[in-house]
Amino acid sequence: MSIVLEQSEIDRSLKRIAHEIIERNHGLDSVILLGIPTRGVTLAQRIGSFLSAIDSPVPVGTLDITMFRDDLRLRPPRPLVATSIPSQGLEGRDVILVDDVLFSGRTIRAALDAIGELGRPKSVQLAVLIDRGHRQLPIRADYVGKNIPTNAKESVKVQLREIDGEDQVEVSL
Amino acid sequence: MxxxxxxxxxxxxxxxxxxxxxxxxxxxxxxxxxxxxxxxxxxxxxxxxxxxxxxxxxxxxxxxxxxxxxxxxxxxxxxxxxxxxxxxxxxxxxxxxxxxxxxxxxxxxxxxxxxxxxxxxxxxxxxxxxxxMHEHPTQALLDAFTIRNHFPEHDRDFSGLRIGIVGDILHSRVARSNALLLTSLGAKVVFIAPPTLLPVGVENWPVEISYNLDDELSHLDAIMMLRVQSERMSDAFFPTEREYARDFGLGTQRLKALKPEAIIMHPGPMNRGLEISAASADSSQSVILEQVxxxxxxxxxxxxxxxxxxxxxxxxxxx
Missing domain, CATH: 3.40.50.1370 (Aspartate/ornithine carbamoyltransferase)
Structure with a gap:
């Protein structure tokens, strides 16, 4: 087991992502953050608070994609997590999906399907704390905290203080 | 599961x-x-x-x-x-x-x-x-879901809620499933029916029994009116429909005796005028369409x- 990101580095990565979001979207007027449970939600909230510190507050929501997964039949039914879409809706917005780890890309595909049911955003972008490679679908992230080359068998564990009591990312076999 | x-x-x-x-x-x-x-x-x-x-x-x-x-x-x-x-x-x-x-x-x-x-x-x-006459589990689940929506302070536990199930208990799989489920969540269930419409051995169920609807009305948080299942009735279980409606129907007078926050439920289909009056079924306390x-x-x-x-x-x- 090795720790690949510590608290200060996680903070710095998220702050940098916040800056990149502002730069790329020329401000935050139409930006909306959607966290994918569980840890994507926490990360979206943190990026949201960096954005309001740097520029202005943006709506932050959560999107549970369980019902849209294509691998549901590979494991026992998962409990559903709350979905909350900000009242402004997604129509015409720049939606930024936030997740902790980008791996196969299947979660993001499911999220894109779910967003398709909810409306027609102007754009959908993806922010992840860790990109560990091994994509199974043609999906890439727009904002990456850190690229970590991994073996497909390794597991990447993101821990956040709001949920796990401390901030760190570890890779283990 | x-x-x-x-x-x-x-x-x-x-x-x-x-x-x-x-x-x-x-x-x-x-x-x-x-x-x-x-x-x-x-x-x-x-x-x-x-x-x-x-x-x-x-x-x-x-x-x-x-x-x-x-x-x-x-x-x-x-x-x-x-x-x-x-x-x-x-x-x-x-x-x-x-x-x-x-x-x-x-x-x-x-x-x-x-x-x-x-x-x-x-x-x-x-x-x-x-x-x-055995069970109808999804009906009981939707009833519990409806009750929970109306009593958010009982989100994980129904302790303290008193729920009356009224009428044709004998033929009702809804009553059986509800009695099991609501007590499992902690609610107190009371069956209110004439003795002829209660099943044999009901005293062993985890419920209270009452033969008098008027005594119970003001204590209930939810009242579930059951359909009189004429199609399963081969005997005379009550003298006349009018008498049944008078003793066990939820009419306008009884509606007034309910707590203002109590909800009125019915698994459907309703016999309006028999176990439930139109005024009760359509009152603001009725959640019958929510149940659907x-x-x-x-x-x-x-x-x-x-x-x-x-x-x-x-x-x-x-x-």
Whole structure:
């Protein structure tokens, strides 16, 4: 087991992502953050608070994609997590999906399907704390905290203080 | 849920009941917006196997399955080969050969769903949608879901709630399932009925018994009026309909005696003027149409939890 990101580095990565979001979207007027449970939600909230510190507050929501997964039949039914879409809706917005780890890309595909049911955003972008490679679908992230080359068998564990009591990312076999 | 079937409330732990109710609530939230249809069960086939008449239960299961993108085959015994003498076993096996993965069964014989699940005739998931005078678990789940929506302070536990079930308890699978489920969640259930409409051995059920509706009205948080099931009545269980309505019907006078926050429930179909007056059924305290809407959500939750995932966890790295 090795720790690949510590608290200060996680903070710095998220702050940098916040800056990149502002730069790329020329401000935050139409930006909306959607966290994918569980840890994507926490990360979206943190990026949201960096954005309001740097520029202005943006709506932050959560999107549970369980019902849209294509691998549901590979494991026992998962409990559903709350979905909350900000009242402004997604129509015409720049939606930024936030997740902790980008791996196969299947979660993001499911999220894109779910967003398709909810409306027609102007754009959908993806922010992840860790990109560990091994994509199974043609999906890439727009904002990456850190690229970590991994073996497909390794597991990447993101821990956040709001949920796990401390901030760190570890890779283990 | 640990069982591949939903046959009886007795098979569910309190945790599993709450899991179903929580799932239904999240589904309500998801489908409340513009996500009317979810792709979760795309390509899976669900069969409504109905040997008994039904409007809302069959339509509710059908709506639930379709909102999850499943294919639905409807079977009703009337006009089918059952009238030529085909057995339950052959009928079920025929449907499974056509690709059914989950069978929703309603039958006039108590235990029909259990027989189908345990006989080894079919591999499908079985959901009991009412078997004789035995159980109707999804009705009880939707009733609990409705009660919970109205008493948010009792979200995880119904302790302190007093729920009256009134009328034809004897013939009612709804009463049995509800008594089991609501007490399992901690509520106090009281059966209010004439002695002739209470089942033998009711004193061993975890419920209170009352023969006087007026004594109870002001103490109830929810009152569930049951349909008088004339089609199952071979004897005279009460002298006349007028007398029944006078003693056990929820009329306008009784409506006033209820607590203002108490809710009025009915599993449907209603005999207006017999067990419930039109004024009560349409009053602001009535949640009868909410029950119907909630039925679809609870049944979606049950379908998802039974057939949405793998029955056994598989190996491999999944993200």
């Amino acid at each position: 640990h069982s591949p079937h939903l046959l009886s409330i007795n098979d569910l732990s309190k945790g599993e009941i709450l899991e179903i109710l929580d799932t239904a609530r999240e589904l309500a939230r998801i489908t409340d917006g513009s996500m009317k249809k979810l792709p979760t069960l795309r390509g899976r086939t669900v069969v409504n196997l109905f040997f008994e008449d039904s409007t809302r239960t069959r339509l509710s299961f059908e709506a639930a399955a379709k909102r999850l993108s499943a294919d639905v085959i409807n079977f009703s015994a009337k006009g089918s080969s059952v009238s030529k003498g085909e057995s339950l076993k052959d009928t079920a096996q025929t449907l499974e050969a056509m690709g059914a993965e989950l069978i929703i069964i309603r039958h006039s014989s108590s235990g029909a769903a259990q027989r189908l699940a345990e006989s080894g005739w079919v591999k499908s998931h079985i959901v009991n949608a009412g078997d004789g 809407a909630n039925g679809v959500l609870v049944r979606m939750a049950v379908l998802y939890l039974l057939m949405g995932g793998a029955s056994v966890p598989t190996e491999g790295v999944l993200v």
